[in-house]
Amino acid sequence: AWNFSAGPAALAEAVLKRAQAExxxxxxxxASVMELSHRGKRFMELAAATERRLRRLLDIPSNYKVLFLxxxxxxxxxxxxxxLAPEGGTADYIVTGIFSKKAASEAAFHVDARVAATSESxxxxxxxxxxxxxxxxxxxxxxxxxxxxIRGLEFHEIPDVGxxxxxxxxxxxxxxxxxxxxxFGMIYAGAQKNIGPSGLVLMIVRDDLLxxxxxxxxxxxxxxxxxxxxxxxxxxNTWGWYLAGLTFEWIEQEGGLAAMAERNARKSAMVYxxxxxxxxxxxxxxxxxxxxxxxxxxxxHDGALDSMFLAESEAAGFIGLKGHKAVGGMRASLxxxxxxxxxxxxxxxxxxFAARHG
Ligand code: PLP
Numbered sequence: 001a002w003n004f005s006a007g008p009a010a011l012a013e014a015v016l017k018r019a020q021a022e023x024x025x026x027x028x029x030x031a032s033v034m035e036l037s038h039r040g041k042r043f044m045e046l047a048a049a050t051e052r053r054l055r056r057l058l059d060i061p062s063n064y065k066v067l068f069l070x071x072x073x074x075x076x077x078x079x080x081x082x083x084l085a086p087e088g089g090t091a092d093y094i095v096t097g098i099f100s101k102k103a104a105s106e107a108a109f110h111v112d113a114r115v116a117a118t119s120e121s122x123x124x125x126x127x128x129x130x131x132x133x134x135x136x137x138x139x140x141x142x143x144x145x146x147x148x149x150i151r152g153l154e155f156h157e158i159p160d161v162g163x164x165x166x167x168x169x170x171x172x173x174x175x176x177x178x179x180x181x182x183x184f185g186m187i188y189a190g191a192q193k194n195i196g197p198s199g200l201v202l203m204i205v206r207d208d209l210l211x212x213x214x215x216x217x218x219x220x221x222x223x224x225x226x227x228x229x230x231x232x233x234x235x236x237n238t239w240g241w242y243l244a245g246l247t248f249e250w251i252e253q254e255g256g257l258a259a260m261a262e263r264n265a266r267k268s269a270m271v272y273x274x275x276x277x278x279x280x281x282x283x284x285x286x287x288x289x290x291x292x293x294x295x296x297x298x299x300x301h302d303g304a305l306d307s308m309f310l311a312e313s314e315a316a317g318f319i320g321l322k323g324h325k326a327v328g329g330m331r332a333s334l335x336x337x338x339x340x341x342x343x344x345x346x347x348x349x350x351x352x353f354a355a356r357h358g
Contacts, residue, residue, distance in 0.1 A: 004334070006150075015247050047231075053248040053252065064207070066204055077169075088112075091139050091141050092143070094116060095119070098324075099169060116136065117132060126286075142165070142167065149333075152291065153286055153292060154290055167188075173292075187203070188202065275296070283300075295332075
């Protein structure tokens with residue numbers, strides 16, 4: 001099957017095959033990696049090698065820590081303000097879709113979460129123009145979502161927010177292209193799109209943010225404690241960590257993030273060209289300059305055809321094309337593991353479907 005699911009999403013076939021081959025005997029241990037102690041030498045080496053690979057891929061500066069956490073991105077919507085803002089503090093949120101809106105509303109339990117800019121009035125089909133952002137220079141941080149997964153709305157530039165640390169939820173676009181990590185105070189991502197299985201959260205955080213005075217919260221929720229304990233305050237998601245490492249290795253073998261960016265640009269252009277060239281049979285209403293390279297959403301000119309499109313596409317071997325329930329329509333998620341051949345097959349199917357039903 002060709003998997004276009006928004007998440008949990010496809011992993012690279014090479015990664016899955018390697019995991020399958022190593023399932024019962026990982027690294028000569030005679031056991032599955034899932035069965036080994038996270039404190040044992042073998043797993044500690046795996047964890048260190050995985051971090052080194054990620055640091056190479058993203059060229060992560062030495063004043064940033066890499067954490068492998070749990071709880072999904074959603075838990076960190078709440079945990080981030082607990083860690084980065086003092087009690088009674090304030091933080092700015094840029095709201096460009098359902099996930100950034102949720103991040104702001106979860107944060108509001110722990111910080112004065114101000115919406116400094118929003119594109120809700122366009123139903124999140126556009127990005128709020130940077131000059132209109134009302135940023136507070138006293139804010140503890142500015143939070144934004146570089147790629148809103150549901151609409152497929154992406155910032156193609158990192159916004160300049162002055163000296164206030166920028167915090168980014170990169171759940172759906174991390175590792176899709178090279179990134180200047182030094183522009184951020186914190187980057188975090190649920191793993192289940194471009195990294196590995198759900199249940200793992202990757203975080204890259206600058207040292208000075210970890211040194212902010214802690215609130216009286218449980219140790220397990222404190223990023224500084226996790227950093228001081230190699231993300232092993234409790235039993236980590238060892239299986240997810242291992243698969244993340246295999247994915248990082250695969251990305252390196254494929255030519256690194258520049259190669260991923262080139263592939264992703266090519267894949268998304270194929271889908272958007274097909275939509276735009278369909279004489280209105282398919283439509284994508286997202287502001288052109290902010291179309292996502294990871295999630296291409298589209299509607300059919302006649303909603304009555306939706307169920308037929310889904311049934312026929314599934315019968316042809318395409319899975320996960322149904323759009324998010326909040327917005328309907330279709331969505332082709334084009335994460336790193338989706339091959340150009342899969343996208344070629346999809347656009348061929350879309351053209352055939354339009355020819356038959358147009
Ligand atoms: N943020 C973004 C941008 C997402 O796409 C998702 C979807 O998975 C989430 C947050 C929620 O992540 P999780 O399910 O890991 O909490």
